[in-house]
Amino acid sequence: xxxxxxxxxxxxxxxxxxxxxxxxxxxxxxxxxxxxxxxxxxxxxxxxxxxxxxxxxxxxxxxxxxxxxxxxxxxxxxxxxxxxxxxxxxxxxxxxxxxxxxxxxxxxxxxxxxxxxxxxxxxxxxxxxxxxxxxxxxxxxxxxxxxxxxxxxxxxxxxxxxxxxxxxxxxxxxxxxxxxxxxxxxxxxxxxxxxxxxxxxxxxxxxxxxxxxxxxxxxxxxxxxx
Numbered sequence: 001x002x003x004x005x006x007x008x009x010x011x012x013x014x015x016x017x018x019x020x021x022x023x024x025x026x027x028x029x030x031x032x033x034x035x036x037x038x039x040x041x042x043x044x045x046x047x048x049x050x051x052x053x054x055x056x057x058x059x060x061x062x063x064x065x066x067x068x069x070x071x072x073x074x075x076x077x078x079x080x081x082x083x084x085x086x087x088x089x090x091x092x093x094x095x096x097x098x099x100x101x102x103x104x105x106x107x108x109x110x111x112x113x114x115x116x117x118x119x120x121x122x123x124x125x126x127x128x129x130x131x132x133x134x135x136x137x138x139x140x141x142x143x144x145x146x147x148x149x150x151x152x153x154x155x156x157x158x159x160x161x162x163x164x165x166x167x168x169x170x171x172x173x174x175x176x177x178x179x180x181x182x183x184x185x186x187x188x189x190x191x192x193x194x195x196x197x198x199x200x201x202x203x204x205x206x207x208x209x210x211x212x213x214x215x216x217x218x219x220x221x222x223x224x225x226x
């Protein structure tokens with residue numbers, strides 16, 4: 001199935017190639033940089049125990065609300081118009097004082113209405129932003145019903161779920177393009193790429209990693225096979 005949102009760096013077109021590289025038998029599957037979850041949603045089940053994680057708390061809150069309250073989010077969206085003014089209002093408005101459902105709906109609106117799902121600028125596309133798509137959100141809810149949803153740093157997450165039968169799928173911000181990713185207050189820079197490599201080099205489980213092809217990354221992960 002497809003993800004219910006777009007997101008920068010989404011793996012819609014690469015998900016099959018990525019999943020083809022997964023080992024056959026794993027009991028624990030962990031997406032460290034979840035984003036839109038295109039790889040997660042590609043299969044009905046990757047393992048008996050699955051974890052979705054992202055450092056963006058608004059994105060994680062949206063996933064949790066879709067998991068537990070899909071109809072409420074859909075109802076909150078249904079009367080919203082595709083409007084530059086509404087987009088600007090939601091983008092500049094503090095989310096404090098709103099319910100989790102309201103926050104999730106407004107964040108979902110920003111994703112759907114923004115150019116390239118990047119949240120920054122209004123996309124000006126002719127679409128029904130507020131369409132109440134209960135069937136789709138219920139389908140997503142069913143896929144997420146047994147998935148653990150986390151909002152942790154990659155260090156804390158990997159340390160928590162590492163075991164000999166764990167597969168970590170890592171899709172970090174691409175080297176040199178970190179500024180385009182919304183990671184909140186967490187700054188992803190060269191030192192974070194090095195820290196991720198150090199942690200993955202010492203895990204008990206296995207990992208599959210998506211990156212841009214550049215000399216820095218090739219040297220950093222030179223000991224591993226593609």
